[in-house]
Amino acid sequence: MDMDNDQKLWARAQNYVLSRQSADGGFCFYRVWGVEESTAPDTYYAVAVLRFWGMAIPHRAELVRWLHSLQDDQGRYSSLTNASFGVRALSLLAAAPLRDPRPHVLNWAAQAAGRKKAANSETLRDWQRCIQLQRLLAPDEPLPEIMRSGAEAILHGMEAVAGGFGSHPNLIDSGIAWALQRLLGQPHRPQDRIFLHDCEDATLGLRLSPDGASTRLEAIFWGILQMVHLHIAPQYPEAVMAYVRACQPVNGGFGRRAGAIATLEGTFHAVMIAAGLSRNPLLQMLTGISTSEDVLH
Template sequence: MTRINLDAVIKYVLSKQGSDGGYLSFQYLDMFESSAEDTYYALSILETLGVEPPRRDRAVEFLRHLQHEDGTYSSVEVAFYSIMALSLLGASPRDPRGASEYLMKALASNMNGDYILPSFEAEQLIDESGVLKSKDATFTLTSADLTPVPIRTSMIVLALHKLGGLDGEAEEKAYPLLKDALSNGGLGTPVSLEVAYWALEALSTVDHLPETSNLVKWIYACENIDGGFSSTPGSKTAFIENLYYALRSLEILGSRPKYVSSHLEYVTSLQNANGGFRRSRELGASALDYTFHAVKSLVLLESL
């Protein structure tokens, strides 16, 4: 069994719930609205650890209001995380049909290269109560901040599947983009573990994995003998998310990591005094996404 302090993990996660019912890693006097992404991470951690999330109704209300009245969302990312978080709460979007239509439109735009960009700039920076909003509502993104197309495509597929709206048409549109992501446009290997993970997660949902023996070898080439995985072979970027991406990818592919004990020691070394986890041995601030990846990695390592 791992030596992490589970009680401290739970306390850390619960401390990140805001007055709106959602969660945010970095709050200051509750001035920032919660984010769909952090809310998903927090709820997933609590579910994994068998903890009933507090103020469930407020969390559902917060997540449902991230969907616009016309059924759309400010971005594919917000749609994905809010839909997945609502599912953890046993709830659905306020307009499931509108959500599915928005996601299908986004998928079609990915195919055509005419992407639906986040509409944060249309929102107001300060709400009517004088509260500064989070990136889910108002943060203006540059092209460098946009999620890569294969990952956005995977988010669309997974969200549609959760909504029960993933049909043959959606699979036909998504499959070439997802398969191509595993070979980086025909170059033979993925551009990163992150892209490989998202593509595999979506492809496993549609139950249509391509031939992947070379991919398994590539993932093993990212494994570090002293714990963790690098984003690409030889890159030495042993961030906690890369460990999760690799472990989950190997699980989908029916394989196991080589250095289990080293990975367990690596994860254990990342827990901070406040109960949360940091991104690497060198980077010190706790965050909900790092904590999510740490907890989920321990599950995949069969130590939790």
């Protein structure tokens, strides 16, 4: 019965994702509210889960054209976010940017390194996206020193001595930091394995933090992803899937937590959590945070 229910769960999710494609070929989770405004993150999330399900990407030619339109004549993107998600979506479509975005990415790193802002969650996420993008665009080249030093600095500023990352260590900041460490080829710290286990919970599957009483799909996603990398079997996989199911409203997508509105990001997290629990080899390719030596078993 659970298997039948989960087949219906994913069938509803597939219909949800397909319903969020805009006229220009991109995707937008709020388009049903009368707004045709494709976004690079939503488009990446939609393409990734459709690829995972082995489904054809509708209006592929229009979609690639829309993704190409995110660059200007000099190859720049309006933001690092658009660069990261736009290039990653193109990669999943076996396409490439029209112009090399690496000078734009290097310029972002140089500016970010010069700002010397206090370490925070947003800056950590930006550096992870920057290094991920550089690795995707130039997998066989060494990282520019300014990128490596900037990424190492943010990791140092966010690490907690007792384990985990964040001003208040939590699974989201920690998961992003662990992904960044892998992209840099750094070993994981033994205390982070303990932190990860301390987040496990018989009711929620994985808590946001060891001393917390709540969670969200993004936290579970990053925790499961790290468990896959470390070849750790989660203690409470049934609780994880029960939480995932509780996050699906009637429209078929998934919200960040039970009762939240569905988004393409939440749906991506739900699908990737299930992929991690089943050790599906597509997980590494679709999340794009592993090095060439980092093989999923």
